Amino acid sequence: MASTTQPILRVEGLYARISGQQVVEDVSFSVAPTGVTALLGRNGVGKSSTIKAILGIIERDGTVEFDGERIDGLRTDRIVRRGIAYVPEDREVFASLTVEENLTLAVRQAEPNRALVDELFPELRTRSQQAAGTLSGGQQQMVSLARALLNDNRLILVDEPTKGLAPKLVFDVARVLKAAAETSPMLLVEQNLTVVRELAQDVVVLSGGRVVHRGPAAEFLDDERLVERHLGVAGAEDHHTPEGSGPDGGAR
Amino acid sequence: MNTVILLLITGVGLGALYFLVASGLSLIYGLMHVLNFAHGAFLTLGGLLGWEVGRRVGDGTWAGLIVSMLVGMAVGALFAVVTELVFIRRLYNRHIEQVLVTVGLGIASVALFEGIWGTDAIITNKVPWLRGTTTVLGARIPNHIWLLISVAALVLAAIVLFLRYTRYGLIIRAGVENRTMVTALGIDVRKSFTLVFAIGGAAAGLGGVLASVYYGNVSAHQGQSMLIYAFIVTVIGGLGSLTGAAIASVLVAVLQQFANFYLGGTGDLIIVLALAGVLLVRPSGLMGRKLS
Ligand SMILES: Nc1ncnc2c1ncn2[C@@H]1O[C@H](COP(=O)(O)OP(=O)(O)OP(=O)(O)O)[C@@H](O)[C@H]1O
Ligand SMILES: [Mg+2]
Numbered sequence: 001m002a003s004t005t006q007p008i009l010r011v012e013g014l015y016a017r018i019s020g021q022q023v024v025e026d027v028s029f030s031v032a033p034t035g036v037t038a039l040l041g042r043n044g045v046g047k048s049s050t051i052k053a054i055l056g057i058i059e060r061d062g063t064v065e066f067d068g069e070r071i072d073g074l075r076t077d078r079i080v081r082r083g084i085a086y087v088p089e090d091r092e093v094f095a096s097l098t099v100e101e102n103l104t105l106a107v108r109q110a111e112p113n114r115a116l117v118d119e120l121f122p123e124l125r126t127r128s129q130q131a132a133g134t135l136s137g138g139q140q141q142m143v144s145l146a147r148a149l150l151n152d153n154r155l156i157l158v159d160e161p162t163k164g165l166a167p168k169l170v171f172d173v174a175r176v177l178k179a180a181a182e183t184s185p186m187l188l189v190e191q192n193l194t195v196v197r198e199l200a201q202d203v204v205v206l207s208g209g210r211v212v213h214r215g216p217a218a219e220f221l222d223d224e225r226l227v228e229r230h231l232g233v234a235g236a237e238d239h240h241t242p243e244g245s246g247p248d249g250g251a252r
Numbered sequence: 253m254n255t256v257i258l259l260l261i262t263g264v265g266l267g268a269l270y271f272l273v274a275s276g277l278s279l280i281y282g283l284m285h286v287l288n289f290a291h292g293a294f295l296t297l298g299g300l301l302g303w304e305v306g307r308r309v310g311d312g313t314w315a316g317l318i319v320s321m322l323v324g325m326a327v328g329a330l331f332a333v334v335t336e337l338v339f340i341r342r343l344y345n346r347h348i349e350q351v352l353v354t355v356g357l358g359i360a361s362v363a364l365f366e367g368i369w370g371t372d373a374i375i376t377n378k379v380p381w382l383r384g385t386t387t388v389l390g391a392r393i394p395n396h397i398w399l400l401i402s403v404a405a406l407v408l409a410a411i412v413l414f415l416r417y418t419r420y421g422l423i424i425r426a427g428v429e430n431r432t433m434v435t436a437l438g439i440d441v442r443k444s445f446t447l448v449f450a451i452g453g454a455a456a457g458l459g460g461v462l463a464s465v466y467y468g469n470v471s472a473h474q475g476q477s478m479l480i481y482a483f484i485v486t487v488i489g490g491l492g493s494l495t496g497a498a499i500a501s502v503l504v505a506v507l508q509q510f511a512n513f514y515l516g517g518t519g520d521l522i523i524v525l526a527l528a529g530v531l532l533v534r535p536s537g538l539m540g541r542k543l544s
Pocket of ligand 1: 041
């Protein structure tokens with residue numbers, strides 16, 4: 001769906017290093033102003049690093065334009081305050097802080113979307129005084145998503161939100177992401193192709209730190225040879241039923 | 253029995269002094285991963301300027317002492333903030349350089365203080381009550397010990413309340429755990445760096461004034477010698493843990509007092525051995541997070 005409208009995020013010739021090692025090489029792609037763009041690729045190809053480079057969490061070079069303005073020279077907190085939420089791989093909740101404190105810390109606006117978060121994650125309300133480190137993996141993922149959704153975002157970057165979750169929870173998370181994507185564009189790293197098919201309109205595929213494919217999601221997912229070549233899995237996911245155990249190479 | 257009580261209570265008093273230095277070291281390391289070797293200079297300058305101002309207000313009076321403590325805190329905080337803004341901030345994430353610059357600053361400060369105040373300790377006047385003693389279960393406890401213990405307890409309570417109930421406290425607690433994620437939530441964590449330096453510097457400056465009460469003198473070297481003990485305390489307590497620093501301060505000082513008395517002045521040796529023991533059994537210290 002290469003639209004004629006301006007992309008919300010444009011990445012051009014992005015390079016990034018971690019402790020001297022090149023992990024993102026000349027990556028270029030854009031994220032549509034609405035809906036979900038999926039960032040795919042096998043383990044270790046640089047998906048998380050690409051997101052971290054966009055946010056300035058790791059050293060980077062190249063052009064990153066957010067809503068037409070360069071953000072590649074800005075500090076991470078400045079970038080985020082422009083309206084970009086980040087849901088990191090492995091949740092990264094503050095273990096020693098309570099659920100409530102985790103959420104309070106994430107609020108960037110005068111009137112956070114408390115009602116929405118309470119509605120999406122009723123469980124977090126009952127556990128508001130529990131230390132986040134004692135929550136289950138699924139509950140921690142809810143905290144991590146809630147931190148993002150408390151704010152009105154202009155873009156959400158989500159890194160493997162369903163990793164390590166039971167099938168029922170994968171479905172719940174996919175539902176939350178779908179709701180979130182209705183109000184804000186999203187760049188989603190996701191190994192579960194069923195979820196990708198359900199949510200994404202476009203895909204960007206990485207291999208060895210480089211972009212090897214870009215295009216409409218359905219077209220890519222329907223091409224079993226492409227999927228096999230770039231993701232190393234047969235494109236045999238269970239269409240349109242997120243409860244099904246799609247191939248999720250997420251386990252390590 | 254009297255001796256045990258005396259050693260115990262004076263040990264806690266000395267521990268109070270250690271805590272005033274170690275609390276800042278621990279917070280600064282926890283949040284910023286900077287081992288601040290200039291911390292002793294905050295203490296020394298706080299003690300010296302506190303004394304200079306306090307004796308002019310009223311030498312050996314409560315008013316003079318209270319003014320010294322306020323001046324000591326202000327001087328320590330200011331010195332620390334300038335250190336952070338001028339040196340540490342420019343070396344963001346370059347930990348080796350940060351350590352080197354604090355070592356250099358520590359050494360240069362001592363030289364400067366020696367130039368101004370001389371190399372010898374200067375005897376200070378004490379408030380009369382603080383020169384007296386109070387008998388507890390037969391042991392005659394020097395009154396200045398009560399001052400040290402109560403001030404350190406107030407400082408501990410204030411820092412704990414600050415960390416627990418303020419937004420900056422929340423940011424600091426989160427930052428000690430995962431600084432990157434704090435910035436990824438849109439928070440400028442550098443403001444809290446300056447703040448922990450200010451808090452640590454104020455506590456150290458106050459410690460400088462109390463050290464002059466404890467030792468009965470001020471000197472250009474007070475901070476440097478105190479810093480060594482404070483580092484040992486911080487490591488034993490667990491770098492980054494305030495509670496750990498509080499507990500370890502008291503443990504180390506009490507141990508030191510007992511060893512000095514019963515084992516022929518081997519206090520320093522014993523606490524170094526204790527440090528080695530803790531590092532072998534629990535490398536991250538008593539209350540420290542696992543090292544990653
Ligand atoms: N902290 C680090 N130190 C050294 N190398 C790292 C570090 N983090 C990532 N890398 C390397 O960078 C490369 C890209 O990692 P990245 O996490 O971006 O991959 P990914 O596509 O997100 O993988 P996954 O699907 O497993 O999450 C990998 O080769 C990885 O080993
Ligand atoms: Mg990853």
